[in-house]
Amino acid sequence: MSLRAIKYENNSLEILDQLLLPAQSKYIQVKGVEDGWKVINKMQVRGAPAIAIVGCLSLAVELKAEKFDSKKQMRQEIEGKLNYLVSSRPTAVNMKIAAEELIDLANQLSKDEAVTLDEMKSKFLKTIEDMLAKDIADNRAIGKYGAKEILSRVSGDSLVRVLTHCNTGSLATANYGTALGVIRTLHEMKRLEHVYCTETRPYNQGARLTAYELVHDKIPATLIVDSMVAALMKHRNITAVVVGADRVAANGDTANKIGTYQIAVIAKHHGVPFYIAAPFTSVDMSIPSGDHIIIEERPDREMTHVGEHRIAAKGIACWNPAFDVTPASLIAGIITEKGVYRPEQLKGLFAGGGS
Numbered sequence: 001m002s003l004r005a006i007k008y009e010n011n012s013l014e015i016l017d018q019l020l021l022p023a024q025s026k027y028i029q030v031k032g033v034e035d036g037w038k039v040i041n042k043m044q045v046r047g048a049p050a051i052a053i054v055g056c057l058s059l060a061v062e063l064k065a066e067k068f069d070s071k072k073q074m075r076q077e078i079e080g081k082l083n084y085l086v087s088s089r090p091t092a093v094n095m096k097i098a099a100e101e102l103i104d105l106a107n108q109l110s111k112d113e114a115v116t117l118d119e120m121k122s123k124f125l126k127t128i129e130d131m132l133a134k135d136i137a138d139n140r141a142i143g144k145y146g147a148k149e150i151l152s153r154v155s156g157d158s159l160v161r162v163l164t165h166c167n168t169g170s171l172a173t174a175n176y177g178t179a180l181g182v183i184r185t186l187h188e189m190k191r192l193e194h195v196y197c198t199e200t201r202p203y204n205q206g207a208r209l210t211a212y213e214l215v216h217d218k219i220p221a222t223l224i225v226d227s228m229v230a231a232l233m234k235h236r237n238i239t240a241v242v243v244g245a246d247r248v249a250a251n252g253d254t255a256n257k258i259g260t261y262q263i264a265v266i267a268k269h270h271g272v273p274f275y276i277a278a279p280f281t282s283v284d285m286s287i288p289s290g291d292h293i294i295i296e297e298r299p300d301r302e303m304t305h306v307g308e309h310r311i312a313a314k315g316i317a318c319w320n321p322a323f324d325v326t327p328a329s330l331i332a333g334i335i336t337e338k339g340v341y342r343p344e345q346l347k348g349l350f351a352g353g354g355s
C-alpha cells in the first residue's frame with residue numbers, strides 16, 4: 001500500500017488516483033497543466049495542500065519542456081496557466097495563494113535585467129520544487145504544536161481520544177498531513193488512546209482514505225458514519241476534534257469538508273474543544289469572513305451512486321455542496337506551523353508580518 005499521493009522525480013509527475021483507493025493503488029502521469037487541471041477537478045488528487053502542489057508541479061513539468069523567446073513571453077504564459085489552474089476547484093485557497101506568489105515572482109524575475117532567460121526559468125522551477133519539502137516541514141510542525149495543545153487538555157500522562165473528519169493526511173498533502181499529522185504525532189508520542197474518523201459522505205474520504213492511512217500506520221482507530229457524532233460525544237469521552245481547512249477567512253471562519261460545521265456545533269454542545277489544523281497557505285486574509293467563501297457544488301452522481309451502483313431513488317433532486325463554513329466562535333484554536341492561535345488573533349499576526 002502506498003501513501004505517497006504525489007511522486008515527482010526527474011521532472012516526471014505522477015499522482016496516486018484517489019478515485020480508485022482503497023481497492024487499487026494506481027499512479028497516473030501528469031504531463032502538464034491540462035492534465036493537472038483535470039486530475040484536480042475530477043478529485044483524483046484532492047485536499048487543499050495537495051491540490052496546490054500538484055497544480056504548480058504540473059506547470060513545472062510543462063515549463064521544463066518548453067522553449068521561450070523572451071522573459072516576457074515566459075511571464076505571460078506562467079500567469080495564464082496559473083490562473084487556469086486556480087479555476088480547477090474554487091473553495092480551497094492554497095492553489096490561489098501559490099499562484100499569486102508565483103506570478104509575483106515571475107514579474108520580479110522578468111523585470112530584473114541581471115537575470116537571464118535560463119536563470120529565470122531555473123529559479124522559478126526551483127521555487128515550485130521546494131514546495132514539497134516545505135509542506136512536509138509545515139505538517140511536522142503542525143503535528144508538534146497540535147499534539148502539545150491537545151495534551152494540555154488532559155492531566156498527567158493521560159491518553160487522549162480524538163475525532164477527525166474527511167482526509168487530511170499523506171494523501172491530502174505532500175506527506176504526513178495536517179489534522180492527521182497531529183493524530184500521527186500523538187500516536188508517535190504514545191499518547192493517543194483512539195482516533196475516530198467519520199465516513200465523510202458523499203465522497204467517503206474518511207472511510208476510503210483516512211481509514212486506509214490509519215490501518216496502514218497501525219493507529220488504533222474506529223470508523224463511524226457521519227450521523228453518529230453526537231452519540232460518539234455522549235458515550236466515548238472525546239478529548240478534542242481536529243480537522244483540516246480549505247480556506248480560513250481573516251476573522252477565523254473556516255471552510256472545510258461538508259459536515260464539519262455540524263461536528264463543531266455538536267462539539268460545542270458537549271464541551272469538546274474543536275480545532276482546525278492548517279498551514280498559513282490556507283489562510284485568506286483578503287476576505288473578512290466566511291460569508292465570502294465560494295462553496296463548490298459537486299455533481300448529484302456523487303450522492304446518488306456508490307461506484308456504479310445507484311443507491312438513491314431515481315428522479316429525486318439533490319443538493320451537493322462539497323464544503324461548509326464553521327464560524328470562528330465554534331473554533332477553540334487554529335493549529336498552524338508557527339503555533340496555535342485563537343481565530344481572533346489571525347488579523348494581528350498578518351498585520352505584524354506573521355504569515
Ligand SMILES: CSC[C@@H](O)[C@@H](O)C(=O)COP(=O)(O)O
Binds near residue numbers: 177257
Ligand atoms: C489537509 S487537507 C484539508 C482539506 O482540504 C480537507 O479537510 C478537505 O476538506 C478535503 O476536501 P476534498 O474535497 O477531498 O478536496
